[in-house]
Amino acid sequence: MEDKFSDLRINAERFQQDFEAISHIGSSGDGGVDRPAFSDAHLAARTWFRQRIEDAGLTFRLDGAGNHSGFLKCSAENAPTLLLGSHLDSVPKGGRFDGALGVLAALEVLRVIHEAGLHLPTNLEAIDFSDEEGRLVGLMGSNAVAGSLSEKDLAKPAGGRSALLDGLLRAGLNEAGILSAKRDPSTLAGFLELHIEQGPRLEQESLDIGVVTTMTGICLYNLKFTGRADHSGTTPMHQRLDASLGASNFVLSASTMVTEKFLNCTVNVGSIELMPGASNIVPQCASLILELRAPELDTLNRLESTLLELANHKAGYHKLKLEAEFIEKHPPNTMDIGVQGVIRNAASSLGLSHINLYSGAFHDAEVIARICPAGMIFVPSQGGASHSPREFTPWKDCMNGANVLLNATLRLATSQIN
C-alpha cells in the first residue's frame, strides 16, 4: 500500500464522541440500548446518523428498504462502490455495541478519507442496514439490497404482517420500495463489516482481531413427542405415557452430546409446549423447536442425523410416538477468500494479532456476500456477552477494529487484494 495511505488513522476523539452519543439514543439506563427496528428510539438514531452524514459533507442516501447511507463519490465515472457498515437497530433490551460500532466506524472511515483528500478509484458508502435483528423481517435491508426478498417473504414476515406494515408506515416506507432497493452487483466493489464477536474466543486468547472465515450453518426442526393424557393423581407412575419425559430426556441428552462430541457446534431448544397443559393432566404431547448450528456442512449434516436419531431413541425409551417436521436448513457461508486476506494484511500492518474465526451469529455481511466479495472484522466481546446490556468491548479494541476497517478499505479501494 502507498505510504501516504499507511499512516492514516481513525480520529479517536470524534469516533468515541459519536459512539457515546448514539449509545444515549434508546439507552435502557443499564449500559444497554432498546432500539428495535423503526421504534421511536431507532427512528431517532437514524435521524442522528443522517445529520452526522450531512455534517461531514457526505451525500446522504436513502433507499426503498430504509437503508441509510453516507456516500463519498470518487472522481472516476461509473466507478464501483465499496460498501462499509452494519445496523443501528437492536434486539429489545440489547447491547450498545452490536451493529452501532460497525456503522459508526464506517462513517468515520469515510470522514477520514474525505478529509485527507485522497483520490481513490472507488466510491465509498457507509450504510446502516434496516431491520437486521428481525423485529419485522430480519436482515431486511441487506436482503433487499441483495435482491433476496420477494412479495411472498413480505406476506409472511418473521415478526408478523401487522408489525411489518406498522413499521413501514412509521418509517415512511412501503413494500414496493423494499423490492426496488435491489442493487446491480456490477456496481459493487465489495462489502466490509466491523462487528463485535458476540462470543468469548478473542478475549480468552488475548487476541485483537478476528477474521471471519465462515458464517455458521443452521437447521431447524419441530419435534413432537406424543403419549397419552391421563389423570395425574390416579394414574400410577409406571403406567403413564408422559410426553414431557421424552422431550426433557432428549433436551438434556442432546446438550451433553453436542458439548462432548460436536466441538464448535451448538444445539438449542428455545421453545417447548406441553399439551393439554394443565397441572392435573399427564402431558399427552410435547412440541419443541430444535435449532442446531455447525460451521461446516458435513458436520451440520452429521449433527442433524445424530440428533434426530437421539430423539427417536428417547421417544422409544418412554414409549412415545415422535414426529419430526423439517422447518429449514441453511448451509454455512464462506466469506470471500481475497477479502479475508486483505483484512489479515491490514491487521498485520497495524501490528495487531489476529485469528481466523467462524461466526455463530448471522450478519448483514452473509447476505451481501451473495452479490459481491464480502468480509467481516471481529473485535473482542468481554465475557462473550451480547444481546444484553452486559455487552462490552474495551475502547482500545473498538479503535483497533475501526483502524483495521480503514486500512482494509484503502487496500480494497485501491484493489490491493493481497
Ligand SMILES: [Zn+2]
Ligand atoms: Zn449485529
